[in-house]
Amino acid sequence: MLDINERSDIxxxxxxxxxxxxxxxxxxxxxxxxxxxxxxTQGADVKIASPKSDPIKSWDDKNWxxxxxxxxxxxxxxxxxxxALVIPGGQINPDLLRNDEASVSLVREFVASGKPVAxxxxxxxxxxxxxxxxxxxxxxxxxxxxxxxxAGALWQDxxxxxxxxxxxxxxxxxLDAFVSKIVEEVSEGTHHSRAA
Numbered sequence: 552m553l554d555i556n557e558r559s560d561i562x563x564x565x566x567x568x569x570x571x572x573x574x575x576x577x578x579x580x581x582x583x584x585x586x587x588x589x590x591x592t593q594g595a596d597v598k599i600a601s602p603k604s605d606p607i608k609s610w611d612d613k614n615w616x617x618x619x620x621x622x623x624x625x626x627x628x629x630x631x632x633x634x635a636l637v638i639p640g641g642q643i644n645p646d647l648l649r650n651d652e653a654s655v656s657l658v659r660e661f662v663a664s665g666k667p668v669a670x671x672x673x674x675x676x677x678x679x680x681x682x683x684x685x686x687x688x689x690x691x692x693x694x695x696x697x698x699x700x701x702a703g704a705l706w707q708d709x710x711x712x713x714x715x716x717x718x719x720x721x722x723x724x725x726l727d728a729f730v731s732k733i734v735e736e737v738s739e740g741t742h743h744s745r746a747a
Contacts (some may be wrong), residue, residue, distance in 0.1 A: 569602025577643020580609035598622040642673025649680040667736035669718035
């Protein structure tokens, strides 16, 4: 019998995992591209979800950058199809997403499911909006530290912080640690006791 506080016995290997990246216009280019490329290189099936179906534009080095195609609109996502959720930062991307109820609802569903949820830079704003950080250790870009503290998070200045499958990181400089922790959490399975 499975203890509800234990991880699931169903532990997908990264080369069979299906991972969803939630983003919209203004995502920090490296914070989407690096996880997309590194997870895909390891065999994961990585899809991009956005509130709109048109390609979304990155923010890259203080200016608009290239675009990435959207695979699925947020309103059409079935979280049963995915093993983890990744939320890139940038100031614009998470600010727009936290004002989109379907996107916030999607984050809440992933958190409630116990599947790994990873957010970097300003991405934890969505975790704040979803009510997912109260009493949990987390990190973020330093300028939103107070937002996380006000939401009840136990903020730490570390490259990557993980508690019960919720992974957070600070900046693009932390991307290697961020992606490594996503791989680890996907392979460890679902946290059944976690709820937003």
